[in-house]
Amino acid sequence: MKARLALVVGDPAGIGPELVAKLLGNRGNLDKASVLLVADRGEVEEGMRVAGRRFDYSVTDKQPDRLANDGVVLWNFRGESKTPFERAKATAHGGAYSLDTLLKAIELTTCGVTEGVLFAPLNKSSMHQAGLKQEDESQWFADLLKVTGPHGELNVLDNLWTSRVTSHVALKDVAGLITRERVIEGIALAHSTLVNSGKVAPRIAVCGLNPHNGDGGSFGREEIDIIEPAIEEAKRLGYPAVGPFPADTIFLRAKEFDAIVTMYHDQGQIAMKLLGFSRGVTVHGGLPIPITTPAHGTAFDIYGHGEANVGAMQAAFDICVTMSAARRRGLAAA
Structure with a gap:
């Protein structure tokens, strides 16, 4: 049909x-x-x-x-x-x-x-x-x-999907909006949308927020205090994910994953549009x-x-x- x-x-x-x-x-x-x-x-x-x-x-x-x-x-x-x-x-x-x-x-x-x-x-x-x-x-x-549940834009390029923890907000506000709950929601949204599109067991990677993942807390602790614990909790909830990975290198490994969860709009959008501007799709997930x-x-x-x-x-x-x-x-x- x-x-x-x-x-x-x-x-x-x-x-x-x-x-x-x-x-x-x-x-x-x-x-x-x-x-x-x-x-x-x-x-x-x-x-x-x-x-x-x-x-x-x-x-x-x-x-x-x-x-x-x-x-x-x-x-x-x-x-x-x-x-x-x-x-x-x-x-x-x-x-x-x-x-x-x-x-x-x-x-x-x-x-x-x-x-x-x-x-x-x-x-x-x-x-x-x-x-x-x-x-x-x-x-x-x-x-x-x-x-009322997790929802938002996912971007798709060929077989790679991205979701994001924050979206259309000022860059100066991003760090304050990164919470464990929001990171888990971003992972859950990527997982459920991929499953709804026919992907049975999606492989999901999660970006860090700071340059070089904060370099062990030297310039930012969001990876240590928020993002990594959120990934572990997502796993316990049945949403397998790995990370956090530095945002400036994770897209070089894109073929290893079905989805990448980014922390803010341009962190994923710049990479996706460079990889294939004329093929990119936005899916409204959730x-x-x-x-x-x-x-x-x-x-x-x-x-x-x-x-x-x-x-x-x-x-x-x-x-x-x-x-x-x-x-x-x-x-x-x-």
């Missing part, structure tokens, strides 16, 4: 519509999943114009209550946005459209019409201008879905439904050029398909 995905184009001011056109213009992808595209029809056509690629779709102006197991259905939905979108810049208008379409995609998936959500890049400034109160979309998802997106941004600077690389969008699509199938098997077995 093919997966059933809800897809949105993200911020219309960026490369999202173009990426969607390139993704769905690849007929092989529609052999893997049926797609319910929640978007304004004009934005879909604009994406195909920019991409120089077309795909067939049927149109409905009402929220579907089922999805046929073939092709693309466009729910012609614009939300509260009525006027034309400005391009290549952050606006409240584009942010509202992003949030409105994402909300519908989540509703469609929680009620069973679709099985997973895939979205093209968003712009945080646009969404905050539109009224987003949370620090990012990951926390917005968790609040919408009433998630949620009851699969939600994936490319790890890169809206690329306002190349809007309209037809140059957007679809590699990360393709990888996000493939992971969402895999996670949706694993979720279906889990629901069937329950």
Whole structure:
């Protein structure tokens, strides 16, 4: 059985519509999943114009209550946005459209019409201008879905996943937010998300915080007092992990592990983007439904050029398909 995905184009001011056109213009992808595209029809056509690629779709102006197991259905939905979108810049208008379409995609998936959500890049400034109160979309998802357990963004590059103990916070605040509980949550999140994606016994490594792991406490004791005890407790809880390892060398050993838990955003993101910027995926872990997106941004600077690389969008699509199938098997077995 093919997966059933809800897809949105993200911020219309960026490369999202173009990426969607390139993704769905690849007929092989529609052999893997049926797609319910929640978007304004004009934005879909604009994406195909920019991409120089077309795909067939049927149109409905009402929220579907089922999805046929073939092709693309466009729910012609614009939300509260009525006027034309400005391009290549952050606006409240584009942010509202992003949030409105994402909300519908989540509703469609929680009620069973679709099985997973895939979205093209968003712009945080646009969404905050539109009224987003949370620090990012990951926390917005968790609040919408009433998630109280460990949750957050994981980044994926090929077979390597990363989770992080802190995320979108100022660097000056990171050390104070590193606690045993948060480190254990980061390990647990990596473990559970990998298991939910079909990895039976994930191998997890944990980074230290300080240069050279603090050099035995010479410049920082977080590794000794917090991170190492948290790793030992995680093991007792059934989440096998090893470390801590110095962050400047652990990615050289990436092939030995399925996941690396980092302490802050750029500790893992810089390494992952250097290893493969055009293939990176963000998975929103700890949620009851699969939600994936490319790890890169809206690329306002190349809007309209037809140059957007679809590699990360393709990888996000493939992971969402895999996670949706694993979720279906889990629901069937329950």
